Amino acid sequence: MSDxxxxxxxxxxxxxxMDEDNAxxxxxxMLLEEHVDPLRVLELCRSAMDIVGQRFESGDYFLPxxxxxxxxxxxxxxxAKPLIKTAPGEESKKLGKVLIGTVHGxxxxxxxxxxxxxxxxxxxxxxxxxxxxxxxxFIAAINDYQPDVVALSGFLTLAFESMKETIxxxxxxxxxxxxxxxxxxxxxxxxxxxxxxxDAFGVNxxxxxxxxxxxxxxxx
Ligand code: B12
Numbered sequence: 001m002s003d004x005x006x007x008x009x010x011x012x013x014x015x016x017x018m019d020e021d022n023a024x025x026x027x028x029x030m031l032l033e034e035h036v037d038p039l040r041v042l043e044l045c046r047s048a049m050d051i052v053g054q055r056f057e058s059g060d061y062f063l064p065x066x067x068x069x070x071x072x073x074x075x076x077x078x079x080a081k082p083l084i085k086t087a088p089g090e091e092s093k094k095l096g097k098v099l100i101g102t103v104h105g106x107x108x109x110x111x112x113x114x115x116x117x118x119x120x121x122x123x124x125x126x127x128x129x130x131x132x133x134x135x136x137x138f139i140a141a142i143n144d145y146q147p148d149v150v151a152l153s154g155f156l157t158l159a160f161e162s163m164k165e166t167i168x169x170x171x172x173x174x175x176x177x178x179x180x181x182x183x184x185x186x187x188x189x190x191x192x193x194x195x196x197x198x199d200a201f202g203v204n205x206x207x208x209x210x211x212x213x214x215x216x217x218x219x220x
Pocket of ligand 1: 040046049051052053054056057063066067069070073105106107108109110111112115131132148151152153155156158159182183184185186201202203204205207208218
């Protein structure tokens, strides 16, 4: 927390305290009037969500607070995302195809949507197949879309199992050698990567872009 200036700490506090109106107005002012880096604002949102998550775990918050947190993020994201700059020249050339979805059993999609958006503005063709995606739908979509990279998102611990199932099925279908698989969302680390059999994991949307660019042989 010590890394934040006063205004940033205020945004985190309002977001984590569910002070929806003040948080939205401040985020809007930072983005549209003060031209604060939108990625920085999204990072502040993420920190606030960690606090919300902790309060949920400790029984101070319940499902309605998680729902409201999701809505606040969506609203701020809608202003922030169009302000994220595309690197010059990246708009026209397509670097490769990425298929992305949240694995079955998991309904979280805010992080996935940011990843989709960032891959898109960084020159990838991205097909987003949504949330709670059954293994068979991933397989069908890979057959159909022929992606270079498959991105699996999931925030729940149970998503690790779904990711493993999905990757095992991709291997069983004989598609594993033709694509790279990255996973992300929530508490994913090297142990989870090894467990699921993914090629790599990323902790944020910038890492998702870097991994994909490296795999496509484009400078990150
Ligand atoms: C908002 C929220 C919800 C909303 C989701 C709304 C939505 N449309 O997504 C709602 C209310 C639906 C929800 C429901 C539930 N939730 Co919830 N939720 C959250 C909360 C507060 C924020 C999540 C979020 O969106 N963060 C913001 C994004 C932007 O986060 P981010 O991590 O920075 O995202 C980046 C990375 O994840 C990465 N990334 C994402 N995907 C990918 C993919 C790839 C390939 C890569 C490389 C990177 C990558 O890039 C993103 C952008 O930079 C978290 C707490 C937390 N600390 O995260 C709990 C949390 C995830 N939820 C939790 C729980 C328990 C639930 C429920 C089970 C509650 C219940 N009792 O019903 C349900 C589950 C429903 C289901 N089956 O999925 C737990 C999970 C615990 C666990 N370990 O399993 C958490 C951690 C809260 C907690 N601490 O207890 N939730």
